[in-house]
Amino acid sequence: MKHTLSVLLQNKPGVLSRVTGLFSGRGFNIESLSVAETLDSSLSCLTLVTTGNEAIVEQITKQLHKLIDVIKVTDISESEYVEREMALIRVKAENTTRAEVLRVIDIFRGKVVDVSPKSYVVEVTGTTTKIQAIIDILRPIGIKEIVRTGTIAMVRTPKK
Amino acid sequence: MEKITGSEAIIQCLLEEGVKTIFGFPGGAVIDLYDTLMDSKVNHVLVRHEQGAVHAADGFARVTGDVGVALLTSGPGATNGVTAIATAYMDSIPMVILTGQVPTPLIGNDAFQEVDIVGITRPCTKHNYLVNKAEDLVPTLREAFHIARTGRPGPVLVDLPKDIVATMVEFHEKQPIRMQNYQPTYEPHLGQIEKACKEILKAKQPVLYVGGGVILSNSSEELTVLAKSLNIPVTMTLMGLGGFPGRDPLSMGMLGMHGSYTSNMAVAKSDLLIAVGARFDDRVTGRVDAFAPHAKIIHIDIDPTSISKNIAADIPIVADCKHALVAMNNWFASSGENLDEIGATHSPWLETINDWTRKHPMTYLDEGETIKPQFVIEKLDELTGGDAIITTEVGQNQMWAAQFYKFNKPRRLVTSGGLGTMGFGLPAAIGAKMAFPDATVIDVAGDGSIQMNIQELSTSKQYDCPVIICILNNNYLGMVRQWQELFYNKRYASTVMEVTPDFVALAEAYGAVGIRCDKTSEVEATIKQALEAVKKTTVILDFRIAREEGVFPMVPAGKATTEMLLV
Numbered sequence: 001m002k003h004t005l006s007v008l009l010q011n012k013p014g015v016l017s018r019v020t021g022l023f024s025g026r027g028f029n030i031e032s033l034s035v036a037e038t039l040d041s042s043l044s045c046l047t048l049v050t051t052g053n054e055a056i057v058e059q060i061t062k063q064l065h066k067l068i069d070v071i072k073v074t075d076i077s078e079s080e081y082v083e084r085e086m087a088l089i090r091v092k093a094e095n096t097t098r099a100e101v102l103r104v105i106d107i108f109r110g111k112v113v114d115v116s117p118k119s120y121v122v123e124v125t126g127t128t129t130k131i132q133a134i135i136d137i138l139r140p141i142g143i144k145e146i147v148r149t150g151t152i153a154m155v156r157t158p159k160k
Numbered sequence: 161m162e163k164i165t166g167s168e169a170i171i172q173c174l175l176e177e178g179v180k181t182i183f184g185f186p187g188g189a190v191i192d193l194y195d196t197l198m199d200s201k202v203n204h205v206l207v208r209h210e211q212g213a214v215h216a217a218d219g220f221a222r223v224t225g226d227v228g229v230a231l232l233t234s235g236p237g238a239t240n241g242v243t244a245i246a247t248a249y250m251d252s253i254p255m256v257i258l259t260g261q262v263p264t265p266l267i268g269n270d271a272f273q274e275v276d277i278v279g280i281t282r283p284c285t286k287h288n289y290l291v292n293k294a295e296d297l298v299p300t301l302r303e304a305f306h307i308a309r310t311g312r313p314g315p316v317l318v319d320l321p322k323d324i325v326a327t328m329v330e331f332h333e334k335q336p337i338r339m340q341n342y343q344p345t346y347e348p349h350l351g352q353i354e355k356a357c358k359e360i361l362k363a364k365q366p367v368l369y370v371g372g373g374v375i376l377s378n379s380s381e382e383l384t385v386l387a388k389s390l391n392i393p394v395t396m397t398l399m400g401l402g403g404f405p406g407r408d409p410l411s412m413g414m415l416g417m418h419g420s421y422t423s424n425m426a427v428a429k430s431d432l433l434i435a436v437g438a439r440f441d442d443r444v445t446g447r448v449d450a451f452a453p454h455a456k457i458i459h460i461d462i463d464p465t466s467i468s469k470n471i472a473a474d475i476p477i478v479a480d481c482k483h484a485l486v487a488m489n490n491w492f493a494s495s496g497e498n499l500d501e502i503g504a505t506h507s508p509w510l511e512t513i514n515d516w517t518r519k520h521p522m523t524y525l526d527e528g529e530t531i532k533p534q535f536v537i538e539k540l541d542e543l544t545g546g547d548a549i550i551t552t553e554v555g556q557n558q559m560w561a562a563q564f565y566k567f568n569k570p571r572r573l574v575t576s577g578g579l580g581t582m583g584f585g586l587p588a589a590i591g592a593k594m595a596f597p598d599a600t601v602i603d604v605a606g607d608g609s610i611q612m613n614i615q616e617l618s619t620s621k622q623y624d625c626p627v628i629i630c631i632l633n634n635n636y637l638g639m640v641r642q643w644q645e646l647f648y649n650k651r652y653a654s655t656v657m658e659v660t661p662d663f664v665a666l667a668e669a670y671g672a673v674g675i676r677c678d679k680t681s682e683v684e685a686t687i688k689q690a691l692e693a694v695k696k697t698t699v700i701l702d703f704r705i706a707r708e709e710g711v712f713p714m715v716p717a718g719k720a721t722t723e724m725l726l727v
Contacts, residue, residue, distance in 0.1 A: 014278065017282065018282060022283075058468065059469060062465040066463070068287040068307060068339075068341060
């Protein structure tokens with residue numbers, strides 16, 4: 001079962017290594033990880049996607065919380081949330097396929113951010129499923145390179 | 161604002177935290193600090209190997225409950241300390257380890273004696289710091305002590321670059337430490353306490369399963385009140401021994417791989433297991449699905465990660481053991497229940513337990529004049545009244561000490577439980593003796609382990625810190641040999657110590673007293689002689705024991721704890 005954890009931590013050198021060291025040392029899984037400064041520049045927010053049964057995710061959450069530099073751990077997937085990932089895809093775009101590539105990009109509401117005679121660099125954002133879908137569609141046309149950010153996520157504001 | 165040098169500030173911080181003795185070994189990166197230390201009120205104990213420094217500080221911490229402090233130089237000084245830091249981490253011992261580091265401009269340049277000790281010790285410290293700004297020095301040291309001694313205690317390493325130590329810093333008065341991100345839970349949830357107490361009232365076959373948390377939180381008295389007021393039998397982990405008096409009729413001794421038959425049977429048949437400051441380690445549980453199969457589980461621990469990690473708890477209580485036990489005792493006192501009557505309902509259960517002990521007591525076969533190691537420990541126990549400080553090495557010697565010495569009080573057994581570090585016992589004994597100069601301190605050792613930090617005999621001599629080293633000498637790495645005997649067709653691969661020093665001559669070379677003993681009838685006199693001689697100097701006892709004696713009962717790894725191999 002996939003879980004998206006949001007971890008608020010001190011923005012200091014070595015903190016990320018405490019988190020990744022914890023995962024490797026205890027044999028927990030990291031599917032993706034994304035980290036950057038928050039509004040308060042002394043803190044960072046780390047979004048981490050992991051898999052495991054309930055007991056494992058409980059243990060992961062507790063172990064993260066035990067790290068002195070970690071301030072808050074939220075299992076975002078326990079509530080309503082939005083998640084996004086961005087990918088940059090360098091895709092072959094030759095005479096015969098240029099139009100087809102553009103159509104696909106349009107369907108996925110992506111953008112071409114770099115053009116060359118033989119390729120486009122495409123920017124696309126969305127859920128991991130959506131990113132995976134455009135990759136699957138573009139793959140037969142010819143993907144040369146992909147860079148993905150990993151998921152970031154935020155709990156939806158309660159409606160009441 | 162008063163400005164002092166970094167090294168003066170460090171000494172000030174130590175004094176402010178009540179540190180009187182530290183253990184260390186100098187080097188280029190800490191030479192300024194040593195210069196300041198020389199004229200300070202802090203005693204420094206010069207060890208002979210950095211591992212010894214950290215183990216000695218660890219031993220000091222275990223017997224006093226205070227934070228142990230070690231000071232090492234950069235590079236190899238720091239890496240030599242790593243095994244000992246990991247030892248303290250696994251057993252949750254409050255310590256602050258100060259390491260020298262190359263000057264900040266050189267960090268990352270592969271400078272002479274540079275190593276990323278903060279990176280290396282990240283997984284084996286509770287927390288660690290590299291101080292890279294002079295103004296951070298004092299606050300960091302204060303935070304380090306705070307983290308080391310609060311919550312689930314543990315070692316904290318502070319890496320001190322040479323230029324920071326030499327520079328001038330401001331020394332502000334100490335303020336109460338508040339850390340937004342670190343607030344251990346001491347007080348139990350009273351709803352959970354009530355639930356737990358009601359389960360205890362209902363239980364027919366309860367067992368208290370006590371771990372090192374009871375020792376660390378100084379809650380033996382509260383535990384004893386709970387056990388005695390409700391007549392609940394007690395079993396202890398290796399780290400918990402002494403948490404409940406070993407000579408009390410309710411004590412079943414240790415449980416687990418080399419636990420008593422009674423303890424393991426009681427846990428297997430129990431309907432309520434009350435775990436206090438224990439962590440369901442694999443050496444305790446054996447096969448997890450067969451551990452306490454009929455019991456509801458109450459689990460008290462200050463560290464939430466310990467709860468439901470290996471075995472799911474029915475009633476988890478995150479709290480300091482002392483606070484939780486006080487809350488439970490108070491609940492029972494004001495419950496209006498007749499505790500004597502409830503205690504009396506456990507009589508059939510205690511009768512079953514006594515039956516197990518009668519059928520399979522903790523015992524060994526007598527072999528006449530061939531010395532049985534268990535007999536040596538029994539004699540040590542008898543002649544010291546169960547009141548000496550016993551440190552151990554690791555292996556058979558450690559298990560025999562745990563099985564046959566009846567620890568009356570907490571903080572009397574000093575042993576590397578979690579990591580199982582050979583070479584721990586001697587430096588730890590020196591640390592313990594430094595803390596309590598009047599105590600009798602005995603390192604129960606094997607001929608293998610003792611050689612791993614034997615150089616500390618010099619330290620014991622230099623600081624007039626006499627201890628007894630009781631070597632149970634079988635010329636084997638005995639515990640591994642026992643596994644090879646039982647599970648590897650007696651193929652003794654690399655466990656025969658073909659060359660072993662003459663320990664009596666070795667003792668003399670270090671200015672200690674050495675006594676050899678190879679007859680059962682002489683064991684008592686030998687120990688008496690040692691207890692007399694240790695008043696003046698360190699004593700090595702070389703007991704030539706039955707070579708292929710094993711530690712029993714034994715639960716083979718991965719088996720249920722009821723599947724014990726007996727004597």
